[in-house]
Amino acid sequence: MGRSIGVILAGGTGTRIGGDVPKQLQQLAGKPMIEHSIAAFQAVDGIDEIAIVMQADHLAEAEAIASEYPKVTAVLPGGPSRTASTLVALKHVAGAAPDTKVLIHDAARPLVTPQITDAVLTALDTFEAVSVTVPSADTVFEVADGLVTAVPARAGLRRVQTPQGFRLGTIMWAYRQAADDPAFDGATDDCSVVFNYLPGVPVAAIDGAESNIKVTNASDMELAAHLLQLATPTQQSHK
Numbered sequence: 001m002g003r004s005i006g007v008i009l010a011g012g013t014g015t016r017i018g019g020d021v022p023k024q025l026q027q028l029a030g031k032p033m034i035e036h037s038i039a040a041f042q043a044v045d046g047i048d049e050i051a052i053v054m055q056a057d058h059l060a061e062a063e064a065i066a067s068e069y070p071k072v073t074a075v076l077p078g079g080p081s082r083t084a085s086t087l088v089a090l091k092h093v094a095g096a097a098p099d100t101k102v103l104i105h106d107a108a109r110p111l112v113t114p115q116i117t118d119a120v121l122t123a124l125d126t127f128e129a130v131s132v133t134v135p136s137a138d139t140v141f142e143v144a145d146g147l148v149t150a151v152p153a154r155a156g157l158r159r160v161q162t163p164q165g166f167r168l169g170t171i172m173w174a175y176r177q178a179a180d181d182p183a184f185d186g187a188t189d190d191c192s193v194v195f196n197y198l199p200g201v202p203v204a205a206i207d208g209a210e211s212n213i214k215v216t217n218a219s220d221m222e223l224a225a226h227l228l229q230l231a232t233p234t235q236q237s238h239k
Contacts, residue, residue, distance in 0.1 A: 011078020098169030
């Protein structure tokens with residue numbers, strides 16, 4: 001198989017969490033939030049290099065953090081949206097072989113483990129697009145105009161996490177197709193782009209972890225700090 005590239009998206013401003021710096025640079029369990037994701041990717045033997053897409057006004061801070069991690073080969077200025085930041089990363093790696101494995105991860109999920117990352121890489125031996133998911137513990141309604149219009153069966157519902165993994169040629173082609181669609185105005189994740197624009201490509205769903213939370217507000221930050229304190233050395237390192 002070809003090389004594997006881990007992409008960490010940290011281009012947002014994180015205004016809902018407050019503070020003078022973006023949330024991905026705020027301290028979490030003794031280090032900047034983004035560093036937890038960098039360290040998790042660094043610890044996986046199957047990841048050959050790491051590219052970081054950072055909020056453009058804070059490139060220097062991200063570069064200083066990344067300097068401690070030899071697999072980081074680029075710190076790139078992010079775009080105005082998540083999709084724009086993904087496209088920045090894809091443009092950076094576009095010269096790699098089409099079978100290159102690309103893992104796209106949100107820096108707002110600092111509790112990703114090397115084990116989850118390894119599982120995505122393994123699944124990419126079989127599939128061209130892979131998403132980490134966890135079962136929905138809640139019943140979900142579809143609502144329009146304040147009224148419930150549908151109640152999907154909970155057994156088939158999954159909550160999406162990152163990293164999501166792709167063969168480079170597949171995710172590049174999906175975004176090219178999306179770019180030709182006047183109705184496409186971005187995506188909240190990347191597997192949905194493959195699902196919507198490459199209907200012939202199966203998207204695999206593999207098990208994530210409830211602890212792999214997305215930090216959105218101050219209470220999430222407190223929970224993440226607590227979970228990191230409880231994490232075992234095995235969860236935080238991987239040989």
